[in-house]
Amino acid sequence: MGLVDPALEYFVAVYETGSVNGAARRLFIAGSAISRQLARLERELDTALFERLPTGLKATAAGNAFAAYARRTIAEAAEIASELRAGEASSIVSIAGSEGTVHELLPAVAARASLRYPKLRIRLRRATASAVSEMVRDGVVDLGVTFNLSLAAGVQVRHAFGAPVHALLRPGHPLAGKAGLSFQELSAFPLVLSPQGATSRALVDAFAARIETSIDPVFETDDTAATIRFVTATDAVALLSRVSLGALDAAAVATVPMREPEFQARSIQVQIPVGRALHPAAEVLAGLVVETLEQASGA
Numbered sequence: 001m002g003l004v005d006p007a008l009e010y011f012v013a014v015y016e017t018g019s020v021n022g023a024a025r026r027l028f029i030a031g032s033a034i035s036r037q038l039a040r041l042e043r044e045l046d047t048a049l050f051e052r053l054p055t056g057l058k059a060t061a062a063g064n065a066f067a068a069y070a071r072r073t074i075a076e077a078a079e080i081a082s083e084l085r086a087g088e089a090s091s092i093v094s095i096a097g098s099e100g101t102v103h104e105l106l107p108a109v110a111a112r113a114s115l116r117y118p119k120l121r122i123r124l125r126r127a128t129a130s131a132v133s134e135m136v137r138d139g140v141v142d143l144g145v146t147f148n149l150s151l152a153a154g155v156q157v158r159h160a161f162g163a164p165v166h167a168l169l170r171p172g173h174p175l176a177g178k179a180g181l182s183f184q185e186l187s188a189f190p191l192v193l194s195p196q197g198a199t200s201r202a203l204v205d206a207f208a209a210r211i212e213t214s215i216d217p218v219f220e221t222d223d224t225a226a227t228i229r230f231v232t233a234t235d236a237v238a239l240l241s242r243v244s245l246g247a248l249d250a251a252a253v254a255t256v257p258m259r260e261p262e263f264q265a266r267s268i269q270v271q272i273p274v275g276r277a278l279h280p281a282a283e284v285l286a287g288l289v290v291e292t293l294e295q296a297s298g299a
Contacts, residue, residue, distance in 0.1 A: 091281030190218035
């Protein structure tokens with residue numbers, strides 16, 4: 001797990017080898033993945049880092065300047081990683097997460113970080129999706145991990161992963177085991193929903209308004225554990241993301257994807273402040289969050 005954006009390592013490999021293929025051989029990574037990350041860097045920086053020549057890639061003036069930054073960042077990350085592993089550096093990292101992330105995802109990440117870096121101190125705060133972004137923007141926390149339907153103002157999205165809404169049911173429920181569900185199929189059963197303001201609730205309300213259907217949840221809560229307990233004891237159906245459940249035993253609960261495309265229009269974002277570099281310990285935690293989400297999403 002790297003402590004910096006992998007795109008920086010990909011960039012340096014291309015810079016030093018002069019080609020995507022050379023970088024791919026050095027890093028044992030598909031050339032297409034390297035090309036995507038280079039394109040992202042150039043898009044975010046709004047400048048070309050390389051000239052595309054028949055013989056390979058040649059760094060532009062901007063690319064030469066960026067190489068110095070990338071190498072320095074990678075070297076500093078390696079140094080802090082060594083210190084953290086040796087238990088010589090003590091750092092506090094603050095992170096805010098929306099409800100669907102603080103039940104399983106972020107505690108699991110914090111546990112992994114603590115085992116790897118005993119001196120690392122993590123402060124986790126729970127907030128609504130909009131409040132998470134505000135806390136990141138205002139510098140109240142180092143990182144934010146939240147579900148979102150769009151790009152929040154004042155924050156930079158370090159990574160984003162698709163987080164579609166699934167139906168959550170008890171094992172043995174009449175709808176369990178289906179390949180997919182329509183909202184109409186859920187109408188015969190009680191609904192469990194997040195309160196107003198949650199992104200999953202916004203998707204449900206928007207869809208219900210489009211088909212001119214009223215929503216009357218039998219149970220409303222922003223607590224994922226309470227949702228699971230209620231659903232497993234009744235025939236109710238909840239709507240939430242698989243990320244919210246983490247590694248929950250499949251024998252304890254069933255999930256079925258929703259068919260309507262509206263329920264796919266959501267991501268889980270790792271947010272950082274705009275214009276402020278993360279300190280190395282925060283990079284450690286950000287890297288672990290991304291690594292865990294990649295594993296969960298199969299990316």
